[in-house]
Amino acid sequence: MAEREGFEPSIPCGMLAFQASALDHYATSPWFPLELCLDIRRVGDIYQVGDFCLAAARFCAKLWLIMHVDLSASSHSAKDSQQKRLQERKTAAPVAVKVCDVDFVVERGVYDTSVDTELMAQTVRLGSDDTFLEVGCGSGAISLLLAKKCLRGVATDINPLAVENAIFNADRLGTENVSFVWGDGFAGVDEKFNVLLCNPPYNNLPTSDPIERMFWDPEDGLKKEFFHGAAAHLLPNGRVYFGWANFGDIDVGLPLKLAEQNGFVLMNKTQRPSRSGKYIFYVMEFAY
Numbered sequence: 001m002a003e004r005e006g007f008e009p010s011i012p013c014g015m016l017a018f019q020a021s022a023l024d025h026y027a028t029s030p031w032f033p034l035e036l037c038l039d040i041r042r043v044g045d046i047y048q049v050g051d052f053c054l055a056a057a058r059f060c061a062k063l064w065l066i067m068h069v070d071l072s073a074s075s076h077s078a079k080d081s082q083q084k085r086l087q088e089r090k091t092a093a094p095v096a097v098k099v100c101d102v103d104f105v106v107e108r109g110v111y112d113t114s115v116d117t118e119l120m121a122q123t124v125r126l127g128s129d130d131t132f133l134e135v136g137c138g139s140g141a142i143s144l145l146l147a148k149k150c151l152r153g154v155a156t157d158i159n160p161l162a163v164e165n166a167i168f169n170a171d172r173l174g175t176e177n178v179s180f181v182w183g184d185g186f187a188g189v190d191e192k193f194n195v196l197l198c199n200p201p202y203n204n205l206p207t208s209d210p211i212e213r214m215f216w217d218p219e220d221g222l223k224k225e226f227f228h229g230a231a232a233h234l235l236p237n238g239r240v241y242f243g244w245a246n247f248g249d250i251d252v253g254l255p256l257k258l259a260e261q262n263g264f265v266l267m268n269k270t271q272r273p274s275r276s277g278k279y280i281f282y283v284m285e286f287a288y
């Protein structure tokens with residue numbers, strides 16, 4: 001983008017709906033720009049400006065899209081709240097939870113689902129012939145909800161208690177089109193899928209047992225492995241969904257950096273506030 005330095009967007013985003021309908025008129029005027037620069041502040045605006053871009057592309061030699069992603073950090077620390085929750089998860093009795101109005105059981109030692117789980121389950125787009133792979137499935141809630149919409153899925157987890165729990169939930173729900181596999185990242189999964197997804201542990205902290213992997217990701221190993229291995233597990237035109245949040249003690253831009261380093265482009269971002277309202281959960285959609 002260096003050559004665009006100092007270049008100001010010619011039309012503010014808020015005016016695009018109006019401008020799109022007026023394009024034909026403007027195109028006949030002698031001052032209509034040969035180059036157009038759109039400065040897009042929110043990913044959702046992409047959809048708003050889609051028609052405009054298509055129309056503008058007929059008249060412009062070049063169309064520049066500058067996309068900003070607002071991921072400002074909250075003052076809330078992931079480590080503080082998750083340390084307490086982790087101790088509870090290590091000793092808790094099985095709990096009944098509802099995700100997208102479906103009942104799941106979460107066993108001791110397994111991530112007990114939250115707003116992030118539901119946001120991921122609601123955001124992932126799948127067609128009836130599509131297949132998916134979830135890395136880090138926990139209790140299996142996301143995979144079991146997605147399985148209803150598509151052909152089949154595979155889900156892995158490094159915590160054997162999570163895999164057992166997910167199989168238990170699959171049996172309870174009578175779901176037969178998801179295979180649950182115990183493994184680290186993509187280990188043991190050789191096929192390619194239409195959709196890959198991961199709602200990862202956030203903090204780069206050491207672990208002393210597999211249960212702690214629900215919150216701590218030593219050296220950010222799962223995140224790096226996920227984006228590094230994603231292309232090799234993705235069918236043409238596939239999509240990747242990655243869960244994240246704006247906690248103050250994690251690198252809020254990390255998924256975008258890892259995605260870019262591995263050839264992925266951000267296509268969309270959905271978000272929802274935590275129950276406390278102190279931070280925001282995201283699901284980012286990437287294409288290769």
Ligand SMILES: C[S@@+](CC[C@H](N)C(=O)[O-])C[C@H]1O[C@@H](n2cnc3c(N)ncnc32)[C@H](O)[C@@H]1O
Nearest residue numbers: 111117136137138157158159184185199213214
């Ligand atoms: C935040 S929990 C999310 C669980 C579930 N997807 C959900 O949203 O409810 C992260 C999950 O990733 C798993 N995990 C962490 N590191 C992993 C790795 N290297 N390979 C596979 N799974 C991993 C954890 O055991 C945990 O179940």
